[in-house]
Amino acid sequence: MIILQCNSELMWFEKNSVDKAVACYTGARSVFCVSQGNLDLLRLQVGEPLPQGELVWNPYNVSSERIAPWPTENDLLRMACVARLDPAAKGQDLLLKVMARQEWRERPIEVNFFGEGPYDLALRRLASLLQIKNVRFRGHVNDINAIWNEHHILALPSRYEGLPLALVESMWCGRPAVVTDVAGNAELCVDGVTGFVASSASLSSFAEAMERAWAARTEWKRIGDAARARVETLVPEDPVGVFSDRLQACAAEHIGSVPLSKAAQDR
Incomplete structure (x- = not known):
């Protein structure tokens, strides 16, 4: 086996x-x-x-019985990237480069990176070089439910994958996602229905998916509800x-x- x-x-x-x-x-x-x-x-x-x-299916680290309450917005939306800090696989550099664009600098959104890894310092240096003010590195967090109590959407610009637990967990918590069309991502996340799927793990494709997500930001809760309904039928x-x-x-x-x-x- x-x-x-x-x-x-x-x-x-x-x-x-x-x-x-x-x-x-x-x-x-x-x-x-x-x-x-x-x-x-x-x-x-x-x-x-x-x-x-x-x-x-791998075991996940959130409750399947509880949908995380939708976070208060207070004129600020919060996006979480939950993955080990490894840009070769997880593509955090793509998300940082999107957030460095002028339109994203001016939008009321905060991006928090959760996770640890050998490329922590390199990614922090990249964020510093790009002078991004609305990005934070939050380290490893044991309580995944706590992440989704505070965040509205997942961003995962993976270059390669299996099936990321971060996506499964965010869907169980009723959150939409922006992902790349690699491995199992698009098997679980349906573009325009439960989230937003970039056609490839490239800057242009991921930036386009992020723009579509932003344009639909008033629908994130409804899309998150659809994500929860889909994961219930599959996982x-x-x-x-x-x-x-x-x-x-x-x-x-x-x-x-x-x-x-x-x-x-x-x-």
């Missing part, structure tokens, strides 16, 4: 490793991926159909339980008709 949490078009198997990778993935009884996009890409990367590939409330049941089914399929020993039967 293999679980693949992330994949990227930038990561391919070299000639000295591709045969081992193919043997590993084709020999696995099950290959679990966190998004259809990751599974489709993996099939291309190993040149195999991988019929044993299937999707799995199980107990991903761990669902996956545990699947593992037991895989084990049953494996042992098949092999008779149990008397000791196993007694247990």
Whole structure:
């Protein structure tokens, strides 16, 4: 059994490793991926159909029973970027460059970056270089619900992904999102319905999606409600339980008709 949490078009198997990778993935009884996009890409990367590939949901860190109350606005909207500080994957530099544009400097919006990572200082230096006044780095926060009690929308300009928990969690909390069309993002976030999807992880595409989000800012709560309704239909409330049941089914399929020993039967 293999679980693949992330994949990227930038990561391919070299000639000295591709045969081992193919043997590993084709020999696995099950290959679990966190998004259809990751599974489709993996099939291309190993040149195999991988019929044993299937999707799995990761556990998330917010309550599925509680919708976070809509934050007060007080003439200021708050956007959260919740991700490890790693611009090569999460694209925080794209969001900073959008916020450096004159129109965003003048708008009543605050962007807060939540997370830690090895590129913390580099991103802070970039924000300082761009002289952005409405951006804050808030570090790691254990209580994800607390983030969405204060913020109206998620921004996640990822360059590659699996299926980001930040998106799943923001939707459970009834918040819209601005994301890029990579891996599982657009499988969960529907452009113009539950959020805003940039066609690519480029500055021009993400800036355009941000503009569309701003133009619809009076509709953010309604869009967030639609996000909550969509995640309820797609994501199980107990991903761990669902996956545990699947593992037991895989084990049953494996042992098949092999008779149990008397000791196993007694247990």
